[in-house]
Amino acid sequence: MKSPSAVEIGAWYLGLILCLALLGRILFQLRLARRYRALSLFLLVSALRSILLASLPLHRSLYAQAYFLTAPVLYACHAWVVFELYSHVFDAYRGIAAFSRWAIAAALLLGAAAALATSLWDHNPAREPFPLLGLFLQAESIVLKILLAFLLFMSAILLWFPIPQRWNVVCIGLGVTAITLANTAAWIVRGLNPSAWTRAASSASLYVFAVCMGLWLFLLKPKERDLPRIEAVPATAGMETFLLARLRSMNQTLESLRKSA
Numbered sequence: 001m002k003s004p005s006a007v008e009i010g011a012w013y014l015g016l017i018l019c020l021a022l023l024g025r026i027l028f029q030l031r032l033a034r035r036y037r038a039l040s041l042f043l044l045v046s047a048l049r050s051i052l053l054a055s056l057p058l059h060r061s062l063y064a065q066a067y068f069l070t071a072p073v074l075y076a077c078h079a080w081v082v083f084e085l086y087s088h089v090f091d092a093y094r095g096i097a098a099f100s101r102w103a104i105a106a107a108l109l110l111g112a113a114a115a116l117a118t119s120l121w122d123h124n125p126a127r128e129p130f131p132l133l134g135l136f137l138q139a140e141s142i143v144l145k146i147l148l149a150f151l152l153f154m155s156a157i158l159l160w161f162p163i164p165q166r167w168n169v170v171c172i173g174l175g176v177t178a179i180t181l182a183n184t185a186a187w188i189v190r191g192l193n194p195s196a197w198t199r200a201a202s203s204a205s206l207y208v209f210a211v212c213m214g215l216w217l218f219l220l221k222p223k224e225r226d227l228p229r230i231e232a233v234p235a236t237a238g239m240e241t242f243l244l245a246r247l248r249s250m251n252q253t254l255e256s257l258r259k260s261a
Contacts, residue, residue: 111149
């Protein structure tokens with residue numbers, strides 16, 4: 001295995017520095033850690049994992065063991081961020097949330113089936129120089145595809161129901177979707193030709209992570225300014241009032257149907 005290039009090292013440390021800066025700002029300046037617990041934990045785990053892996057010799061078995069053992073923790077935190085976003089998105093609209101749960105559950109089943117089917121195409125064990133690593137990355141790819149399907153279907157529901165969202169929820173949602181999409185694309189491209197594309201795909205996903213960290217660092221608002229409003233569509237004051245009235249009516253109808261069922 002070759003040593004990392006300057007491009008890879010730069011992506012790694014840029015993401016780590018921005019991640020630590022963002023975590024510090026969320027904890028001490030923006031005071032958002034209690035509202036966005038999953039995101040705070042995800043940033044902490046990401047930073048600690050990067051520091052741990054950077055401190056270990058790349059060509060030793062200890063590095064591989066640390067990578068394999070910490071990856072499930074990181075992906076569990078990633079999944080929690082996605083589900084925390086869902087809870088914030090539908091927090092004040094339980095009727096719409098109940099309807100969307102059925103729609104997203106069906107979408108998740110379809111997404112899981114598609115993820116399993118496509119993994120047979122984009123991760124051929126015969127192409128892998130390291131079969132065990134290939135199986136592990138295939139599992140990562142399946143998890144990422146399922147999370148991406150969840151995020152995309154949740155976005156589709158928000159296009160249908162333009163529910164007022166906090167600015168930070170919109171920013172975090174876009175960033176998490178970008179990170180999930182970049183990681184999914186990286187594993188798909190890598191799986192097609194591991195020897196040729198592993199480094200480029202990994203570096204690209206690391207730079208997307210760093211860009212999202214940088215954008216969150218400057219775009220997230222303090223707790224007292226993180227107020228719900230319609231961010232999904234351009235809306236004048238009159239249009240926003242009309243949309244809110246329509247949403248309340250739809251939510252009450254769906255809530256009554258849910259209770260009578």
